[in-house]
Amino acid sequence: MAKIIIDGQEVECRDNIPVLQAAVDAGWDVPHYCYHPGLSIAASCRLCLMEMKMPHPQTKEMGWAPKLMPSCQTPAREGMEVRFATEKVQQNQKNCMEFFLLNHPLDCPVCDQAGECHLQDYSYKFGDPESRMVDQKLKNPKKDIGPNTLLYSDRCVMCTRCVRFTDEVSGTHELGLVNRGSRLEIDVFPGLPLDNPMQGNVVDICPVGCLLDKDFLFQRRVWELSTASSICPGCATGCAIRVDHADDKVYRLKPRYNPGINDWWMCDEGRYGFKYIEDSKRVTSPIVRRGLDATSPEWADIPEIVQFRFEQHVRENGGEKLAAVLSPFMSCEEGWLLIEFMRETAPECTLVMGPVPMEGDDQSFPVGATGDKVKFTILNEKCPNRRGVEMLLEAAGGNQCSFDEFVEKAGGGSFTAAWIVGGYPKEWVSKELNKATGKIDLLVVQDLLQNSLMTSAAFVFPACSWAEREGSFVNAGGQIQPFDWATNPPEGGRRDGQYLYEIAGYAGLYNGERVRKLMAAKIPAFKEIHEPPVRPVHAH
Amino acid sequence: MSWITVNRNEPAIDPNAPPILSAALCEKIRSLFPRYDTKRAVLLPALHMVQDGLGHIPWQAMKEIADILEIHPSDVIDTISFYTHFWTHPKGMKVITACRSVSCETMGGVAVLLELKKQLGIGEHETTPDGRFSLVTEECLAGCDHAPCLLINEKLHRCVKVEDVGRILADDNNDRISQKRSDLFDAPAGDSKSKDVSGLESTSDVAEMKASE
Incomplete structure (x- = not known):
């Protein structure tokens, strides 16, 4: 760590990071365009110039250098002193802004960037309201x-x-x-x-x-x-x-x-x-079937109906005839609530990890890079939470099997009741699964898009897309990352977390963080969550 | 303000066109690889070779150079467009260079340039369809005392007026240096007599100097 002085205030930063980065992190809104922490330094926009103290070439006495220095290209060193709040620096910012706006069209009303544009922001904050340009714009x-x-x-x-x-x-x-x-x-x-x-x-x-x-x-x-x-x-x-x-x-x-x-x-x-x-095939309301009779009851009544039907089924057929297929698209909290309900109803029930969609190979960037040089990877595992569900299954223990085994066993009539969670954005139900579920009397299908399983299911629950849910996903690196809901479920729908929360026997509103704490109390692996650092609003 | 729109998804070259660079030229470019640490470094010498060989560097040649050097063609156009020496379209027999700097502008250079564009029917850095003239502008032709001036190949036309443009363009010898040497002209060493060098065939100062050596 190095201590540098910006505008008379001491700021601590990592050694050798650009002064601009140190200033931005410490709360200074230093204007810049070309500097981006993820890219090499060009020092071409000249907006971030600063005054810096340097030794006099003859007397070696420290004093403010007459020339302005690009703060993006100057590494922070212990004891260095710079300043931004001076007339010289501000005049440079004004001049630069005037230059950037010379040929810039005045089309903000039709520009998509308007409102989050750094040319607008900087022009307002650092620029001069007047332009001396009288010629025609290029x-x-x-x-x-x-x-x-x-x-x-x-x-x-x-x-x-x-x-x-x-x-x-x-x-x-x-x-x-x-x-x-x-x-x-x-x-x-x-x-x-x-x-x-x-x-x-x-x-x-x-x-x-x-x-x-x-x-x-x-x-x-x-x-x-x-x-x-x-x-x-x-x-x-x-x-x-x-x-x-x-x-x-x-x-x-x-x-x-x-x-x-x-x-x-x-x-x-x-x-x-x-x-x-926004797929037109989204399931939007719950369906409950008894024989040939299909109804769409109030959400408030559903927990009781589900609990009653499952308990009755376990009484009649035994707990080992029960299975739950968890999807790698579920959040950890939803998965945990479902496991809670299933294991409470029948401790000997079988838990299954749903199919994990894989497509092609991993793609690494920059193209052709390997090892340390890789800056970004798109994985071929096209689901967000396989590891989270695996952690839950590991903690739950008891009877478990793979998805293929489940399909085989269900086809052989080993299960009479099953809760199958989908949530896949693409068609995922195989012919074998479709055939096998024919032998399941009490089938619960919780899915995003309509599929063939729903025609014979005793319960159909609309699953929400991730943007409508809250909870946490565990990524390939094992980090537990919480996410918030953005939009409401389609009309008639309800968040998966909410109905699973009620079915699992809890009252009130589902809240991802609260459920995560309940879960972490039982499964310590979920105690530590990963949340990215918040960058200052002026950083870009 | 009308919008100018360009579609960059349309290819500039025909994928089935035969290669434009000869095998010998490609080999010459490759022969420079050992000189540098990276293949990319051969870009400038390669561009010089192609410019000298073809007279300009068409899109197809850029693609071929990129393939030889294993870089993206956008890096090639990036470099070419930086240097005015490289032409992306055929260069005319006579290159007219107009000055766009201060002295010429105050003395009416803009009007001369506009007249040139009008009479030739082309814009800056373009070539007439018959291939006779190309028009470019430069920052200074070092003839400020005779502003506004024009350079045609290697001949400087001084104090050009708008009404002179037609006459200059029509003159077949508008790019030939024919001025008489003054008596103060230094005679080449070993030659005691001053030689009359007027009316030389060559249009090039370089050739002239070589001839007089």
């Missing part, structure tokens, strides 16, 4: 540079973050700097568009409205969006994300800083993979 073209991205080069401030991203993080090199001087533009080679599994990140790191997401383009003004902290359910990496939503509709996902897991990034598969939330 007009660069708006370019379609790939399947998911637009590049409005007239709005660009040439921070080159996106170019460095494709060079250093995704390793795909699609973006380059074309031409020179005032004609400089970000561009791709015609016919080789920006198309890699991580390209959505260039939109996040663009400090202005130059790079735009086609998926979110003109969908919603950003100040109308609310935000929930969440974890991406796309794969076992468990990227920390934020869900931006309004009017119970998810509009976009953005990564949250989560060092060691996803750092600043997320993949496109996760970013655009939330569309199944």
Whole structure:
């Protein structure tokens, strides 16, 4: 750790990190565009210049150097003294802002970035309201540079973050700097568009409205969006994300800083993979069947009906005829509540880990990197919580079997009652499973999308998508990461946690954190949760 | 304000087109690999070879250079577009360089440039369809005392007026140096008599100096 003095205040920071990073972490809102902690340092925007004390070349006496230094490129050293709150520094910020706005179009009313634009923020905070530009603005073209991205080069401030991203993080090199001087533009080679599994990140790191997401383009003004902290359910990496939503509709996902897991990034598969939330095949209300009679009772009555039917079944057929299939899409809390209910009803019941979807191979970035050089990995295990469910099963002990064994046994008539949890965003019910469940009298299907199991089920419960639930997922690295709900379940639906909470015999409202504490009291492995550090609002 | 839009998903080159760089040229580029630590470092020499060989570097050649050096073609266009020496389209027989700096601008250089664009029917860094002229601008031609000036290949036209442009373009010898040497011109060593060098065939100062050695 080094102690440096910023504007007369002592600040402690790690040795050799850029002074800018130390200042931003300590609460200084130092304007910057080109600096990004996840990329190499370009020192090209000149907004973060600071005054620094240096020894006089002859007398060796320490004094403020006449030249301004880029704080992003100056490593913090013990005892160094810098200052930002001076006229010289502020005048430079004003001049830089005037320069950035020279050719910038005044199209904020139609710009997607408006409201979260650092050109707007910095212009307001550090810029000068007057521009001396009297000439016609240079007009660069708006370019379609790939399947998911637009590049409005007239709005660009040439921070080159996106170019460095494709060079250093995704390793795909699609973006380059074309031409020179005032004609400089970000561009791709015609016919080789920006198309890699991580390209959505260039939109996040663009400090202005130059790079735009086609998926979110003109969908919603950003100040109308609310935000929930969440974890991406796309794969076992468990990227920390934020869900931006309004009017119970998810509009976009953005990564949250989560060092060691996803750092600043997320993949496109996760970013655009939330569309199944609005699938027309979603199950929205519970169905209870007795014989040929199907009803959709009030949610308040359901816990009693379920408890009664299960107890009756166990009395008649014995507890070992009972099974529960847990899904790797469940949160730990939901899984724990279900196990609590099943084991309380019949301690000898069988617990089963549901099918784990695997697709292709792991993808590492930068492309071709191995070992320490890997900056991001998309895992082939396309579910968020296999490890969490495994931890629960390990703690629960007792009768357990694999999913294939369950299908085989159920086909042979070993089970007469089963609770099957789905929640998969894709079709997952196999022919064998469909056939095997025909022999189960009391079948509970808790799933997101309608499937063939539901036609014969005694109970159908609508499962919610992860954006509507709260709880925690355990990622491939074993970190327990809590997530919040963003939107409400579709009309008629209810959060899985809520009805499982009531069925398991608890009263009141389900709360992820409270249930996690109850769970941790019984299973110590769940005591330590991982929550990413909160970055200051002005860090970007 | 009208929007200019460009679709970059459309390829600039035909994937089935035959290679544009000859096998010999490719081999020459590869022969430089041992000189540098990385293949990427051969980019500038390779661009020089292609520019000299073809007269310009078309999209297809950029792709081929990228393939040889194992880099992304966007890195090649990145470098090419930085240097005005490299042409991405065929260079005209005569390159007209107009000055866009202060002295020429105050003396009416802008009007001359506009007149040139009008008469040639091309913009900056473009070539006429018949391949005779290319038009570029530079920051200074070192002829501020004769502003506004134009450089055609190696001949400097001084104090150009808008009405002169037509005459200069129509002149076949507009790029030939034909001024007489003054008496103060240093005669080459070993030659006691001053030689009349006017009316030389060569249009190049370099060739002229070589010839007089």
